[in-house]
Structures are given as C-alpha cells and as structure tokens.
Amino acid sequence: MAWKQLEPTGPHVTFGVITFFLLSYALFSLQIRNRLHLSEPPLATVFGIIVGPRGLGMLRPYDWGFGDDIVQEFTRLIAGIQCFAVGLELPQSYFSKKWRDLLVLLGPVMTFGWIICATFVVVLFETDIPTAMIISACLTPTDPVLAASVLSNSQFSTRVPKRIRDLLSAESGCNDGVSFPFLYLGLSILTRTTVAGIVKKWFLITIIYQCALGTILGLAIGYGFNSIFRFSYKREMMGSASYLSFYLLLAVFSLGIASTLGVDDFLVTFFAGVGFSHGGNFPTADARLPIVIDLVLNSTLFVFFGAMIPWASFNKLDAITPGRLIGFLVVVLLFRRIPIVFSMYKLRFLPHVKTSTEALFCGHFGPIGVGALFLAIEARAQLETDTSLPLPSPPDDMPIEKQRTITLVYPIICFVVLGSVFVHGLSTLAISVGGHFARHKGERAPLIGGESEGLHGMVFDSEDDDGEEREEEEEEEELLRNQLFAGT
Numbered sequence: 186m187a188w189k190q191l192e193p194t195g196p197h198v199t200f201g202v203i204t205f206f207l208l209s210y211a212l213f214s215l216q217i218r219n220r221l222h223l224s225e226p227p228l229a230t231v232f233g234i235i236v237g238p239r240g241l242g243m244l245r246p247y248d249w250g251f252g253d254d255i256v257q258e259f260t261r262l263i264a265g266i267q268c269f270a271v272g273l274e275l276p277q278s279y280f281s282k283k284w285r286d287l288l289v290l291l292g293p294v295m296t297f298g299w300i301i302c303a304t305f306v307v308v309l310f311e312t313d314i315p316t317a318m319i320i321s322a323c324l325t326p327t328d329p330v331l332a333a334s335v336l337s338n339s340q341f342s343t344r345v346p347k348r349i350r351d352l353l354s355a356e357s358g359c360n361d362g363v364s365f366p367f368l369y370l371g372l373s374i375l376t377r378t379t380v381a382g383i384v385k386k387w388f389l390i391t392i393i394y395q396c397a398l399g400t401i402l403g404l405a406i407g408y409g410f411n412s413i414f415r416f417s418y419k420r421e422m423m424g425s426a427s428y429l430s431f432y433l434l435l436a437v438f439s440l441g442i443a444s445t446l447g448v449d450d451f452l453v454t455f456f457a458g459v460g461f462s463h464g465g466n467f468p469t470a471d472a473r474l475p476i477v478i479d480l481v482l483n484s485t486l487f488v489f490f491g492a493m494i495p496w497a498s499f500n501k502l503d504a505i506t507p508g509r510l511i512g513f514l515v516v517v518l519l520f521r522r523i524p525i526v527f528s529m530y531k532l533r534f535l536p537h538v539k540t541s542t543e544a545l546f547c548g549h550f551g552p553i554g555v556g557a558l559f560l561a562i563e564a565r566a567q568l569e570t571d572t573s574l575p576l577p578s579p580p581d582d583m584p585i586e587k588q589r590t591i592t593l594v595y596p597i598i599c600f601v602v603l604g605s606v607f608v609h610g611l612s613t614l615a616i617s618v619g620g621h622f623a624r625h626k627g628e629r630a631p632l633i634g635g636e637s638e639g640l641h642g643m644v645f646d647s648e649d650d651d652g653e654e655r656e657e658e659e660e661e662e663e664l665l666r667n668q669l670f671a672g673t
Contacts, residue, residue, distance in 0.1 A: 195249030202244050203485055206232045211480060222341050222617045224334035226554070227610035229484040230603070233491020244492040253562050253575045253595075256493070260559040262440065263486050264361055265454040267329040267555075269436035271358030272407075272458025275351060280459075283352060289534045290356045290526075291363050297525040298551075299325045299367050305516050310504045310597070316590040318371030323561045323598050324517060326364040328554030329357040330483050331609055335550070341613045344640050345546070348537050353550060361556040362399065362452030366391050368560055372567050375590065399449035400456050406439050407460020414461075435461065447573075451556070486555060487606070494603060498596035503589065505596055513597070514604040523548035542642025552609035553602055561598040565591050616640070 206229065210217065217223050236243040280287070303321035306312055312320070336342050336350045369391040373383045414431065417423045423431075436454055443453035500507055526548035530538050538544050566575035568587050579591045 195245070198243055199249075202236050203488055206488055207480065207484060210484065214480070219340040222339070222614040224331075224339070224610050224613070225480070225484045226331055226334050226487045226606050229487035230491040230606050233488040234494065235491075236488075237492030237494070239494075239496055244488070246489055246493050251489075251493070252577055253565065256489075257559060257562040257566070257573075257575060259486060259489070260555050260562070261444070261450060262437070263330060263482050264328075264555045264559055265440035265443075265450055266433065266436045266482065267333060268358045268361060268451045268455040269432075269439060269458040270333070271329050271354050272455045272460075273432065273462045275355055275358075275459060275462070277463055279351065279355065283348075283355070283537055286352055286535050286537045287355055287359065289529050290352070291360055293529060293534075294522060294525050295325050295360060295363065295367070298521040301520050302517055305513055305520075306597075309509050309513050310593060312504070312589070312593065313586060315371050315375035316586070316593065319368060319375065319564050319590060320594050320597055322364055322367035322371055323557045323564065323594065324521065324553055324601060325367050326360040326553075326556045326560075327353070327357045327551040328556050328605075329354070329361065330486070330556075331552035331554040331606065332357040332550070334483065334610065335552075335613055339613070341617060346543070346643055346645050348646075349543055349547065349643070352537060353547060357552075358455040358458075359452070362396065362449045362455060364556070364560060365395055365449050365452075368564060369395075369567075372564065375586065376568070376571075395447070395449045396452060399443060399452040402443065402446070402448060403439060403453040403456030404460040406435075406442065406453070407457040407462075409460075410435055410457075411461045444573075483555075490558070490602070490606075495596055495599055499600060502592055502596060505593065510597070510600045514601055517553075517601060518604070518608060522551040539644045540642050542640070543644070546640075546643070550609065550612065553605040557598050557602050561595045564594055 210225065210228065217228070233244065234240055238245050238248070299318075299321050302324050303314070303317040306317035306320050307314065310317075332353055336345070336354055342350060366387070370383075370387050373386040373391075377383045377386055414423075435457065439454045439457040440450055443450040499505060499510055523545065526535070526538075527541070527544045529535050530541070530544035530547075535544070535547075538547055562575055563573060565579075566573050568591055569576045569579055569583075579588055583591075
C-alpha cells in the first residue's frame with residue numbers, strides 16, 4: 186500500500202514545517218517588514234503555536250525527544266551568534282565614544298531592573314529572596330535576537346537615529362554576558378551557607394574567571410583571527426564564497442571555546458566580533474550576515490519556542506496562575522527599564538540620548554527573549570547538578586527551596602518571553618500606525634509603512650542624516666564589498 190511508504194518522523198516533519206514558514210516569509214519579506222512593520226519573532230512564534238501540540242500537532246519537539254539540554258544548546262548557539270554579529274557591526278571606536286552611555290545601561294539600569302523584578306517576584310509569587318534574584322536575573326538582559334529583528338534590515342529602523350540603534354544593539358550584545366553575575370549571585374546565596382563560599386563562587390569564579398577572562402579571551406580571538414584574515418585577504422588566498430561563512434564559523438568557534446573553558450559565552454562571542462571588526466581597516470562587515478541569521482536561525486528558534494511553550498505550567502504549578510503571570514508581565518514591561526532610563530536621561534548620565542522621546546524609546550525597547558530562556562535553563566542546571574548540564578527532571582532528594590525554584594523559574598520566564606515577543610515585536614507596527622493617523626489627512630503617506638521621515642521627537646544630527654557624507658560612506662563600503670567579491 187502507498188500509505189506504508191509514508192515516514193512522518195520528527196525530523197522529516199520538522200524539515201517541511203520549518204522551511205514552509207521560512208519560504209513563505211521570504212517570498213513576502215519586504216512587504217511584511219516595510220509595509221506591515223512586522224518582524225520575524227512574533228510571526229514565527231504564532232506559526233509555532235499553530236503547528237505545535239496545542240494547534241495542529243504537526244510539531245511536537247518534546248514528544249520527539251527534545252529535552253532542556255537541546256533547548257539550552259540551541260539558545261546558546263543562536264544568542265552567541267547574534268552577539269557576535271552585534272559586535273561585528275558596531276562602528277569603529279564605538280566604545281571610546283559611547284562608553285558612558287553603555288556603562289550606565291549595563292550598570293545602574295540593569296541593577297535597577299534586577300532589583301525591581303525581584304521585588305515583584307517576591308510579592309506576586311510568594312518566593313524567597315534568592316529565588317526571586319535568580320528569576321529576575323534571567324529577565325535582566327535585553328535580547329540581541331529580538332533587538333536585531335527591529336533595529337536592522339527594515340524601513341522602520343531608518344526612522345530611528347543611528348546612535349540610538351547602535352546604543353541599543355551594543356547594550357543587547359553586552360548585557361547577556363553581564364547578566365551572569367546577577368544570576369550567579371542568587372545561585373550562590375541559595376546554594377552556599379557561608380559568606381566565604383558565596384565570595385568564592387561569585388566573585389572569584391563568576392566575576393574574575395567567567396566575565397573578565399571571557400572578555401579578554403573574546404578580544405584575543407577577534408584580533409588574532411583578524412590578523413590571520415588580513416594575511417589571507419591581502420594575498421588573495423581566500424575565495425569569495427568563504428567570506429560570509431568565515432564569520433559564522435568564527436562565531437561558533439568562539440562559542441565552542443568559551444563553553445569548553447566554562448567562561449561567559451556571550452561576552453566571548455560579543456568581544457570576538459568587536460575585536461575582529463576593529464582589528465584592521467579593510468572591508469569586514471557584510472550586510473548579509475544579520476539577514477541570514479534573522480531569516481534562518483532566529484526564525485527557526487522562535488517556531489520551536491511557539492511549539493514548546495509550557496501551557497500546562499501556567500495554571501497548575503505552585504503560586505503560578507494566569508492572573509499573576511499577566512500582572513507580572515505588565516509590571517515588568519512598565520517598571521523594569523522605563524523609569525530608570527528616563528531618570529538617567531534627566532540626570533544627564535546618557536549624553537547621547539538627546540530627547541525625552543529617545544529616552545522613552547530606549548526605556549521601552551528592552552526585549553526579553555533567547556538569552557532569558559538560556560539563563561533559565563542554566564539556573565536549573567546549576568541547581569540540579571552544579572554544572573551547565575540540566576537533568577531531565579529535578580532529583581527527588583533535593584532541598585525543598587531548590588525544588589521550588591526549579592519549578593517556578595522556567596514557566597515564569599517562558600511567559601514573560603512570550604509577552605515580550607509580541608509587545609516588542611509589534612511595537613514598530615503600533616508606532617507606525619499611531620504616527621500615521623496622528624498626521625493630517627493630506628500629510629499621510631500613501632500606505633502604512635510608506636513613511637520615511639524620522640520619528641517625531643527624535644534628533645537626527647550629522648551622524649544620522651541621509652546627507653551626502655553618509656551616502657559617500659555607503660558608496661565606498663559598497664565599492665569595497667563589490668571588489669572583494671569580484672576577487673580584486
């Protein structure tokens with residue numbers, strides 16, 4: 186019989202389902218991004234929900250053997266590559282010019298968000314303080330994957346000043362790695378009973394070994410491979426086909442070295458990208474890298490996320506109810522970043538944020554995504570095995586406080602990520618539609634998405650405008666890129 190030839194195994198169905206979404210999106214990507222102002226993550230998540238166990242049942246990752254260990258490595262890979270891409274695309278000498286703004290975002294802003302989220306966790310979910318610190322730490326970083334889907338490769342991104350886009354991108358690339366100290370402080374308090382144990386676990390291992398050494402290692406990898414790349418490039422030893430793949434391979438290589446050594450994965454990959462792109466004056470930026478990452482890797486991850494959302498955990502676990510989850514999501518979105526970023530702007534600690542509108546945009550646009558999922562599984566693994574390898578389920582002989590932390594952390598993080606994907610992913614649509622109808626009838630663009638002017642209330646200075654200087658720089662970059670791919 187013909188039906189006996191059918192082999193709808195997990196991998197076979199996955200190949201068809203994932204590529205169907207990617208092909209469908211690719212066919213209409215310009216219309217979706219530039220006219221509808223929709224990015225990949227919310228669409229991919231909705232598609233994952235539709236084809237997942239709660240929908241058509243075509244995509245069943247957990248039934249096919251996908252465990253938290255696979256999810257952990259998948260999120261590690263995607264976030265690491267995206268951090269590398271962010272570091273690769275930052276302008277030359279960026280840190281020497283914008284270090285004050287970045288330091289404020291990585292210091293007071295992250296710390297405030299960590300404290301305020303932990304407070305809401307204690308109040309709403311009735312947890313102890315170390316558990317709240319762990320859950321809050323997972324929500325502290327902004328996500329480079331969601332940020333890249335909005336801040337690049339779309340018409341909307343051109344309406345935001347470049348200094349704001351660069352600042353938010355740099356923050357999202359750095360703070361996934363900077364969030365490790367927040368996470369491990371909570372873990373150290375929960376698992377260590379003495380002050381000496383906490384200091385050893387947190388300061389010596391997390392701060393010195395994981396973060397400081399990770400930053401140095403990333404820069405060393407970036408600058409080292411930059412020198413090798415220049416040697417090969419100048420002698421025409423590298424084919425044009427290897428150009429893009431070199432970046433992806435270097436990102437994964439950096440991630441593999443960091444994971445093997447047990448240092449901060451995301452700081453290593455981010456600073457490897459920074460070191461590589463800033464190590465020599467020759468064309469290293471390739472506009473296709475973030476496009477490939479957004480379309481293939483990031484979208485695939487969010488399809489799987491939609492299919493793997495733990496819906497049952499949102500209403501059946503200790504202290505978790507739909508009402509508490511929704512309330513927590515609302516207060517996180519409102520109070521995690523907006524008040525502190527606006528305060529730092531008013532106190533003039535953010536010199537490159539020039540208007541109240543820009544401050545509110547920076548405060549609002551702090552998406553929570555892939556990095557939070559990774560940190561949640563990392564927290565569970567550390568509590569279960571004291572390593573980065575999670576178990577299929579928590580051991581029965583664990584202390585009750587550890588068991589409760591493991592039970593709460595992943596469902597809460599998944600719900601907040603789900604909310605952030607839609608709130609931040611649809612923000613560009615809401616802003617564009619609001620601006621469209623705020624104009625007088627004769628001033629409106631022909632269609633939603635046809636707007637090309639800067640957002641109202643934002644300042645476009647010499648480094649952000651579309652004048653002759655910027656056009657000349659783009660023409661020079663395009664000429665260099667064409668020469669490279671032509672083999673000259």
